[in-house]
Amino acid sequence: MTCKILTIVGARPQFVKAAPVGHAIKKMDGLQEVLVHTGQHYDTAMSEVFFEELGIAAPAYNLGVGGGGHGEMTGRMLMALEPLMAEEKPDAVLVYGDTNSTLAGALTAAKIHIPVFHVEAGLRSFRMTMPEEINRRMTDHVANLLFCPTKRAVNNLKREGIEKGVLFVGDVMYDSALLAAKTDAGSDIVERLDLQTTAYEVATVHRAENTDNPQALTEVLSFLKERALNMPVVLPLHPRTRNAAAKHGQTFDGLMVIDPLGYLEMAHLIRGSAGVLTDSGGLQKEAYFHRVPCITLRDETEWVETIDNGWNRLWKSPKNYEEKRDISEYGTGNSADKIVKAMIGFLNDVA
Numbered sequence: 542m543t544c545k546i547l548t549i550v551g552a553r554p555q556f557v558k559a560a561p562v563g564h565a566i567k568k569m570d571g572l573q574e575v576l577v578h579t580g581q582h583y584d585t586a587m588s589e590v591f592f593e594e595l596g597i598a599a600p601a602y603n604l605g606v607g608g609g610g611h612g613e614m615t616g617r618m619l620m621a622l623e624p625l626m627a628e629e630k631p632d633a634v635l636v637y638g639d640t641n642s643t644l645a646g647a648l649t650a651a652k653i654h655i656p657v658f659h660v661e662a663g664l665r666s667f668r669m670t671m672p673e674e675i676n677r678r679m680t681d682h683v684a685n686l687l688f689c690p691t692k693r694a695v696n697n698l699k700r701e702g703i704e705k706g707v708l709f710v711g712d713v714m715y716d717s718a719l720l721a722a723k724t725d726a727g728s729d730i731v732e733r734l735d736l737q738t739t740a741y742e743v744a745t746v747h748r749a750e751n752t753d754n755p756q757a758l759t760e761v762l763s764f765l766k767e768r769a770l771n772m773p774v775v776l777p778l779h780p781r782t783r784n785a786a787a788k789h790g791q792t793f794d795g796l797m798v799i800d801p802l803g804y805l806e807m808a809h810l811i812r813g814s815a816g817v818l819t820d821s822g823g824l825q826k827e828a829y830f831h832r833v834p835c836i837t838l839r840d841e842t843e844w845v846e847t848i849d850n851g852w853n854r855l856w857k858s859p860k861n862y863e864e865k866r867d868i869s870e871y872g873t874g875n876s877a878d879k880i881v882k883a884m885i886g887f888l889n890d891v892a
């Protein structure tokens with residue numbers, strides 16, 4: 542008997558996480574994956590390039606739901622996903638991370654009694670004003686299998702009374718990073734930016750709390766501009782930040798602004814850099830995976846172990862530790878296999 546998994550992705554970081562799991566599903570007998578792209582990210586540089594680079598098959602469906610407010614976007618996804626799930630009749634729905642696409646996929650499935658599997662469960666910033674914190678909490682509370690990347694995530698869930706279906710599997714982003722380290726060698730991004738003879742830092746900014754309020758945006762851009770007095774700071778610019786800066790009349794003077802990069806070029810750029818400055822969750826870990834120090838442009842992080850082990854610090858806290866220790870809990874690059882085996886186990890049990 543073949544079980545059907547309906548995978549919902551929509552935003553850049555989800556393509557990175559879904560790739561290794563999709564590859565692991567393909568290797569496994571008895572599982573079929575149907576991929577749905579919500580359309581949350583729709584620019585080529587934010588979406589298509591990831592499918593090409595990471596070898597992800599074209600989605601079976603693209604809902605074309607990008608832009609708009611959070612409620613509108615999530616609502617339109619719910620409206621499109623319900624008939625799609627009724628038609629496809631999957632045995633389970635698989636969602637990743639904490640975006641509006643994650644919540645929409647999980648909520649639609651739960652309401653029509655389809656099991657929900659959540660990869661990257663249990664992360665918490667404890668800041669309920671972050672849209673991502675709302676999305677991830679809601680998703681965890683309707684999920685049947687919760688794949689935790691860290692032990693802290695397991696404990697976070699325990700504190701909320703969630704223990705059933707919780708599995709510590711390590712971080713699928715590490716699976717992807719190992720793959721990137723093997724395949725990004727051909728990139729000439731450093732030469733194209735003429736950075737081969739100088740130290741440089743790589744920055745990204747896109748979080749609503751840094752972009753939507755003009756004062757916060759000024760503060761974060763000033764921080765980057767000050768860093769750029771020491772060495773070049775490359776800023777692959779997210780459309781949200783580009784739009785916010787234009788709206789509030791902010792400039793990027795002194796920063797090396799470039800278009801968003803694909804996964805492999807970004808990995809290559811980071812590997813050659815002196816440091817990463819970011820408000821992204823994924824990049825904090827990718828910096829560590831490539832053994833580059835990171836400064837997180839936020840007042841808290843879900844990835845506390847990167848701080849505890851000396852690779853990361855919050856922008857307003859003191860300098861990184863001198864001693865940097867490896868983080869074993871992200872696993873050995875086989876998280877996707879663990880996830881797929883657990884999904885098969887669950888589906889066999891309910892069959």
Ligand code: UD1
Nearest residue numbers: 552553554581582583584587608640641672673747780781
């Ligand atoms: C989303 C996720 C965030 C994740 C980030 C990765 C939510 C709540 N947030 O934030 O967790 O870290 O993706 O990038 O789901 N836009 C474009 N072209 C695109 C994509 C977006 O122009 O390809 C514009 C949208 O129209 C919108 C803005 O950028 O105006 C923000 O996009 P949105 O998907 O709402 O959130 P992100 O900031 O990307």
